[in-house]
Amino acid sequence: MRDGWLRRIFAQALPTPQLRAGATGGPRTAVRRIILIGRHPNPTSDYYFAARLAAPGMPPHQMVDIKSNDFSSLDAEGAFVILCRYASATALKWIEQERSKLAGVGLFLDDDIPGIVTGREAAIGYRLSLLLLGLMPLRRLNRHLDIVWASTPKLADRLKSANARVLPPAPPASLWNGPHPNASGHEDQLLIAYHATAIHVDEHRFLQPIIKDVLAARPHARFEVFAGKASAYLWQGMDRVVFRQQVSWSDYLAEALTRRIDIMLVPLGSSRVNDCRSATKRIDVARAGAAGIFSISEAYGSADDSGEIRLPLDATVWRNTLITLIDEPAKRRAAAQATRDIVARMSLQAQAGLGLNPS
Structure with a gap:
């Protein structure tokens, strides 16, 4: 019982996604390109974004691996940045430096990350990586977020403080x-x-x-x-x-x-x-x-x-x-x-x- 109480206290202390002050739930300016930052290749980006980014009328896009240590070659002018689950220190620094040029910043989540981190089933190494890459960066990222997407209505309800929108899986037929x-x-x-x-x-x-x-x-x-x-x-x-x-x-x-x-x-x-x-x-x-x-x-x-x-x-x-x-x-x-x-x-x-x- 004491263990459960400690887990609840820990869960309440974890950061959660929040939209930036003044966010409207959409891009700030016209979107010239989309930059999807995540672990590539991976099922999340393939199942939720690959086909949508290739849809008629969508602007050009590029996928950037979160493990990259140098984002300086990215063109920030009019770019809408989507973080797929995680945010690295390098990505956050680039967003902070280029914020005046960006068309917006979005975050996509397809798991109840606090639930996994405070749960018992996942290995400690995986829970730690989720804590470091999925939760702790929110303290900085929340200052820039314009949109939060969630993969299911249930998860969106968990993220209602960020006005999360539901983005269900839509895989390419291929x-x-x-x-x-x-x-x-x-x-x-x-x-x-x-x-x-x-x-x-x-x-x-x-x-x-x-x-x-x-x-x-x-x-x-x-x-x-x-x-x-x-x-x-x-x-x-x-x-x-x-x-x-x-x-x-x-x-x-x-x-x-x-x-x-x-x-x-x-x-x-x-x-x-x-x-x-x-x-x-x-x-x-x-x-x-x-x-x-x-x-x-x-x-x-x-x-x-x-x-x-x-x-x-x-x-x-x-x-x-x-x-x-x-x-x-x-x-x-x-x-x-x-x-x-x-x-x-x-x-x-x-x-x-x-x-x-x-x-």
């Missing part, structure tokens, strides 16, 4: 609408996958006994899992389970074009952090051409008539659904198409660009 090696219908080796980040420990605990039962019942099925150190032990010693370390975003995309995944699992328990997550895993499922099983959740919604499979976090229901999908290729194909249809609609949202018109 990032998901490609060839699918699993479309041939081979049934001799069927691959189930769970591609998680390191902080989904509870979801790994939920899936492990389900996968153990399913693999025992269906000898031709295999399972692939990405996980961090905190959950790796759950999968050790299991037959037909391939445990993988995280790979770079570029390698992950390149690999997706050459391999087959039949079923992808997207469990998501309710928590402060998870309730703010967006539906980006749908894009990964669509890219693989896989049948997805998604949790009923803030991110993926409730069960409906779309044809996409959304289930409560009930082990028996997930096990039975998995067995059914393994046994019935037609149901896999229908579920895969339902998710692809949803992702196609997500991509269409990019055509509106970013709406950066001076207020």
Whole structure:
């Protein structure tokens, strides 16, 4: 109980995004170019900005890596700067020096960063990096912010003191609408996958006994899992389970074009952090051409008539659904198409660009 009290006190002391005095929620002047500062390449910039920046009528843009130590070559005149999740000391110094020339400054967030920093699941190194790059810079950055975007309505509500606008994922079609090696219908080796980040420990605990039962019942099925150190032990010693370390975003995309995944699992328990997550895993499922099983959740919604499979976090229901999908290729194909249809609609949202018109 004392630990929880200390975490709440710590959370309340963390800086939060705030718009600068006089900000109107739009650019200060006409936007001649857009500069997107972040870790490139990465899924956040690809899923939320790549297609929007390429939309008709958008000004020229360039992507700048946050790890750069020299921003002096950037043309600040009429530039609208977007910080994707993080701000480095070098980027902040450049914004401060060039503030009179800039058309504006925006910040995009797709995670409840204070929730991750004060939570228990993420590794201490990752939490520290979020604190240093995602939160502490806000003390300086808030003096310059004109717009704050959030990836979901729930996260925008957490950021309501900054009048955050919702900017949902809108990926380029090229990032998901490609060839699918699993479309041939081979049934001799069927691959189930769970591609998680390191902080989904509870979801790994939920899936492990389900996968153990399913693999025992269906000898031709295999399972692939990405996980961090905190959950790796759950999968050790299991037959037909391939445990993988995280790979770079570029390698992950390149690999997706050459391999087959039949079923992808997207469990998501309710928590402060998870309730703010967006539906980006749908894009990964669509890219693989896989049948997805998604949790009923803030991110993926409730069960409906779309044809996409959304289930409560009930082990028996997930096990039975998995067995059914393994046994019935037609149901896999229908579920895969339902998710692809949803992702196609997500991509269409990019055509509106970013709406950066001076207020």
